[in-house]
Amino acid sequence: MGLVKDQAIVLKKLSYGESDRIVHLFTRTFGKISGIAKGGNKSIRRFMNTLEPLRIIEIEYFDNRMKGLSKIQNAYVLEDFQGIEKDFRKFSVATFFMEVADRLTKEKEPNPRLFQILCSTYRELKNTEVTFQKILRLLLDSLEVLGFLPNFKTCVHCNREVSNGNKRFFSNQKGGILCETCARTNLHKTYSPELLTFFSHLEISELKDEGYLALAFEIIENFIRYHLDVEFKSFKFIKPVP
Amino acid sequence: MGYPGPVERLIENLSKLPGIGRKTATRLAFFLLNSRVDYVKELSQSIQDIKEKIKLCSICFNITDIDPCTICKDQKRDSSVICVVEEPSHLMVLEQAYPGVFRYHVLHGVINPLEGIGPEDLKIAELVQRVKDSGISEVLIATNLNLEGNSTAYYIADQLKPLNVKVTRIASGIPAGGDIIYTDPQTIKNSLENRRDIF
Ligand SMILES: [Zn+2]
Numbered sequence: 001m002g003l004v005k006d007q008a009i010v011l012k013k014l015s016y017g018e019s020d021r022i023v024h025l026f027t028r029t030f031g032k033i034s035g036i037a038k039g040g041n042k043s044i045r046r047f048m049n050t051l052e053p054l055r056i057i058e059i060e061y062f063d064n065r066m067k068g069l070s071k072i073q074n075a076y077v078l079e080d081f082q083g084i085e086k087d088f089r090k091f092s093v094a095t096f097f098m099e100v101a102d103r104l105t106k107e108k109e110p111n112p113r114l115f116q117i118l119c120s121t122y123r124e125l126k127n128t129e130v131t132f133q134k135i136l137r138l139l140l141d142s143l144e145v146l147g148f149l150p151n152f153k154t155c156v157h158c159n160r161e162v163s164n165g166n167k168r169f170f171s172n173q174k175g176g177i178l179c180e181t182c183a184r185t186n187l188h189k190t191y192s193p194e195l196l197t198f199f200s201h202l203e204i205s206e207l208k209d210e211g212y213l214a215l216a217f218e219i220i221e222n223f224i225r226y227h228l229d230v231e232f233k234s235f236k237f238i239k240p241v242p
Numbered sequence: 243m244g245y246p247g248p249v250e251r252l253i254e255n256l257s258k259l260p261g262i263g264r265k266t267a268t269r270l271a272f273f274l275l276n277s278r279v280d281y282v283k284e285l286s287q288s289i290q291d292i293k294e295k296i297k298l299c300s301i302c303f304n305i306t307d308i309d310p311c312t313i314c315k316d317q318k319r320d321s322s323v324i325c326v327v328e329e330p331s332h333l334m335v336l337e338q339a340y341p342g343v344f345r346y347h348v349l350h351g352v353i354n355p356l357e358g359i360g361p362e363d364l365k366i367a368e369l370v371q372r373v374k375d376s377g378i379s380e381v382l383i384a385t386n387l388n389l390e391g392n393s394t395a396y397y398i399a400d401q402l403k404p405l406n407v408k409v410t411r412i413a414s415g416i417p418a419g420g421d422i423i424y425t426d427p428q429t430i431k432n433s434l435e436n437r438r439d440i441f
């Protein structure tokens with residue numbers, strides 16, 4: 001059991017007893033960890049205003065190699081993104097990505113790229129306007145580094161390359177596009193080739209059509225629900241309303 | 243072998259209460275079994291009453307047995323200021339510390355995307371309507387000074403912007419009896435920004 005120093009983002013806070021706090025943290029080096037901060041819940045000086053979301057923090061903790069909670073010794077704010085909460089939509093987007101990192105990862109599975117995405121989400125929200133294109137881009141990036149991106153390149157049934165103009169069939173169950181032949185025998189929904197091509201090139205900034213955007217969110221939401229069995233509570237606040 | 247049916251049922255029902263396990267529930271059940279019958283009647287009646295007689299005040303949404311509630315009916319209170327709180331329990335705390343001054347509006351929660359709670363789940367539209375309908379000149383937002391409470395405060399302030407009403411926020415800073423040395427930077431910053439005249 002050694003003292004570990006790492007950068008982290010708070011994903012979730014839970015009260016524990018009168019004055020302690022349990023936090024889910026996403027760390028740069030080790031991925032998600034659960035930590036306990038003694039005196040973290042009351043207005044006790046040590047963790048006040050540090051063990052909170054909307055900040056990149058530096059933490060020192062005792063790693064618990066056995067299963068269980070790491071004991072957080074110290075926390076300092078490195079980069080502060082307070083102010084995001086003033087805008088309900090931005091606050092929801094920030095929360096959504098915290099939810100993604102919390103619920104789609106297992107403890108101590110390192111994923112420094114996801115940590116980077118969380119950091120850049122905070123930075124973008126703090127400094128720029130939030131658009132559906134941007135949210136979708138960040139979501140697809142997150143799914144990619146988590147290894148959960150649907151296959152928009154080859155037919156998920158026969159593995160054949162599907163040319164852009166023929167990308168019309170998406171099977172939620174199989175998690176990707178189908179070629180014309182396999183579409184005859186597999187459950188799917190039909191979309192415009194433009195939409196599915198956008199996905200395969202990940203050129204979301206060009207996805208300006210509002211109808212396409214709403215469909216894109218729908219495809220991803222259904223995919224997550226079906227394959228990952230997760231219902232994100234904050235998703236309804238960030239997706240386009242049809 | 244379990245206890246006789248009625249005792250078993252009572253234990254089961256009591257153990258649904260927060261913080262009560264089966265052991266404590268059993269102890270409570272036997273306490274009631276040995277209590278005088280008029281106490282038990284009084285207890286069960288008072289439990290029923292909170293379901294049958296308590297409703298939300300149609301003006302401020304505080305819990306009440308009469309509508310409008312006694313606070314809304316109280317003519318001595320300032321009718322130009324509404325103090326907005328998260329929960330009825332928060333209202334009670336403010337009222338005990340600063341009695342007889344404000345009128346209130348209870349939101350019944352705060353914005354919390356992580357729990358799927360958005361502005362539409364709170365009594366915010368009702369607040370905006372209330373401000374529109376009456377001669378209110380100041381809305382004092384007394385939600386908690388945490389992320390969710392602040393987010394809710396800004397959302398409400400945004401909604402009230404077109405109504406040209408003064409929107410204020412409870413002050414934050416070093417607590418009474420607090421020590422500057424042990425105060426975090428954000429709180430220090432707030433207390434410097436929220437400074438006030440000494441007289
Ligand atoms: Zn195929």
Ligand SMILES: [Zn+2]
Binds near residue numbers: 301312
């Ligand atoms: Zn009332």
